[in-house]
Amino acid sequence: MESLGPIRVSKKDSEDGQPLSPMARFFHQPYCDVYTITIMGFNTPINPLVFKASLRHSLLKHPRFSCLPVVEKGGEMRWVKTEVNLDNHVRVPVLDPNMESPDKFVEDYASNLSKTTITKSIPLWDVHLLNVKTSEAESTVIFRIHHSLGDGISLMSLLLSCSRKASDPEALPTIPTIKRRNPSNSGGLTSWQFLLKLWWLVLLCWNTIVDVLILLGTIFFLEDTKTPLKGTLPLGLAQRRFVHRTIILDDVKLVKNAMGTTINDVMVAITQAGLSSYLNRKYGDDKTYNKGAEENNNNLPNNIRLRAALAVNIRPSAGIQAFDYMMRKDSKARWGSHVGCVLFPFTIALREDPLDYIRVAKVTGDRKKSTLEAKFTYSVVKFSPKCFTNKISSFPNRITLWFSNVPGPEEEISYFGHPVAFIALTVYGQPNALVIHVVSYASKMKITLSVDKNIIPDPYQLCDDLQNSLDLMKNAVITNQRTDPKLYTTG
Secondary structure, X not given: OOOOOOOOOOHHHOOOOOEOOHHHHHOOOOOOOOEEEEEEEEOOOOOHHHHHHHHHHOHHHOHHHHXXXXXXXXXXXXXXEOOOOHHHOEEOOOOOOOOOOHHHHHHHHHHHHOOOOOOOOOOOEEEEEEOOOOOOOOEEEEEEEEHHHOOHHHXXXXXXXXXXXXXXXXXXXXXXXXXXXXXXXXXXXXXHHHHHHHHHHHHHHHHHHHHHHHHHHHHHOOOOOOOOOOOOOOOOOOOEEEEEEEEEHHHHHHHHHHHXXXXXXXXXXXXXXXXXXXXXXXXXXXXXXXXXXXXXXXXXXXOOOEEEEEEEEOOOOOOOOOHHHHOOOOOOOOOOOOEEEEEEEEOOOOOOOOOHHHHHHHHHHHHHOOOOHHHHHHHHHHHOHHHHHHHHHHHHHHOOEEEEEEOOOOOOEEEOOEEEEEEEEEEEOOOOOEEEEEEEEOOEEEEEEEEEOOOOOOHHHHXXXXXXXXXXXXXXXXXXXXXOHHHOOOX
């Protein structure tokens, strides 16, 4: 195995004695006890001794992974350094290599984790090494990390810092970048540019006011339509089912380039189309839901209000950043949970042209880029935790799902010397029947569903609908390009 080298964290950047951030405290509130689950498949069996030794020289050097969240007098929570016994965090079950269904075993194993929490007497993370061959990998590792330790951007940065390129064992993976529009005005603003910026500022203020009012309305009373996808989970932990589906990144890029959108726009459109197909089938099967539906293949009621909470990185620096940079106190991409959310309305409808889903998603997505809604949600938690905690805790019950899209490694990697076959991210602990996470890895993308199996008993059918939606969009683009290639871009 190649030498990973220790993660470098200076004393001044240590978390010992530091108060928890507002979002970290929020994830310790009752019924907001959220854990992230990272499922990694490897192309080789796992060497537990090598894996544990690598954790000691990498993950344990990170201050959050060797600290406890301690409640002091007055209710303030601080990170307190503690000694870490790896045996309390690394699980290596003895498995039957000839088991009947390894894929189902791994899925059940991850699902059973959602019924439990990690004791607060040790740092809030653990690792499960499953040396059993599945249809996608020779072995599987499941990382369970409390969400207060970091958000998806932070955890992806940490994963990349512990990885190396599969093609070059000495080289760190390429960090995914996000291009932000930053037009140069070195020559000063023309009158036309000034008017455009003024108009953009007016739109920003207007959109923010509208979005904040809708958000506040949702916190207090405005609820999504009751559908087969929406259910209020019981208080406390409910067992989740984690399923994932691999799609081809080039297929997504083909649609993105043809429509002049972003990958996130395409994934949101795929989700809207997939949910529409799934709900149409459910409404057709269950006549108790089918009031006012048409007497044809469209079984969807009119005016379904279905919204997703989209996690938004509010750091000044966009995208994934180098781990050493994130750990600096003066960093513009500081480690932790620095995310807000926006309420994204999903249009649930059947469309003859599957590309219409992308056009609608792009319009809504562009509008959501001109709002301060995400920063407002973060500020509410930061400055008014006591006033809004109970209301915000009940906020997820009023919407249908959570959606997140995180860029992953751009090339194949090895993790602690083990070549990675796939990466799947998800969460549990939120009171929603459906959570969808998307993460890219090399030439693939993983769509992972976290579902309440009592409300969504057929998550693989929903995966099929999402896959079919992408296929329909790709085929529509190919057909249209053949008919009139000038209508579509290729870059």
